[in-house]
Amino acid sequence: MRCTIYSPVVDHQAIHSMRDVLPGWLLHWEGEPERWSSASFTSAQGTLTFNSLEYAGPLDQFSRIILGTSSYFWRREDLPKSTRKELIHFVGGTKWLVGVVGTSEVLSEDVFLKAALELARSLNGRIFVNGTDLISPEPRA
Numbered sequence: 001m002r003c004t005i006y007s008p009v010v011d012h013q014a015i016h017s018m019r020d021v022l023p024g025w026l027l028h029w030e031g032e033p034e035r036w037s038s039a040s041f042t043s044a045q046g047t048l049t050f051n052s053l054e055y056a057g058p059l060d061q062f063s064r065i066i067l068g069t070s071s072y073f074w075r076r077e078d079l080p081k082s083t084r085k086e087l088i089h090f091v092g093g094t095k096w097l098v099g100v101v102g103t104s105e106v107l108s109e110d111v112f113l114k115a116a117l118e119l120a121r122s123l124n125g126r127i128f129v130n131g132t133d134l135i136s137p138e139p140r141a
Contacts, residue, residue, distance in 0.1 A: 001102035001112045006134065007125035010054060010096040015039050017122040021115050046107030048115055051099040066094055069128065087134055090126060
């Protein structure tokens, strides 16, 4: 299981919103907690890893992903032009990419999606799932 969260803000502290969704899971950092490059939550159910990616310079990995995603939506003739334009605008405004990887076959898809949706919600971001669509999480009730 994997997806990518496209966020209009860089907020490394948002990872703490996972504590409500993953109670009792252990959190391990790569890098400093305020500026982590990877944050992994581990339990008997498996591991969920969140990988941080920000712009570092022209044609870096971040820029290539943003360009590729924008191009993908530009070519989506099945979408109304206004929807394509809105998606491309959102992708172009992305400041932070967070890759989410579920690294255990025991980890349920429900737990994975719940965690990814919670982080996207806290960042006002969208999730790019299976290389096909950007989905927005429902606001908290």
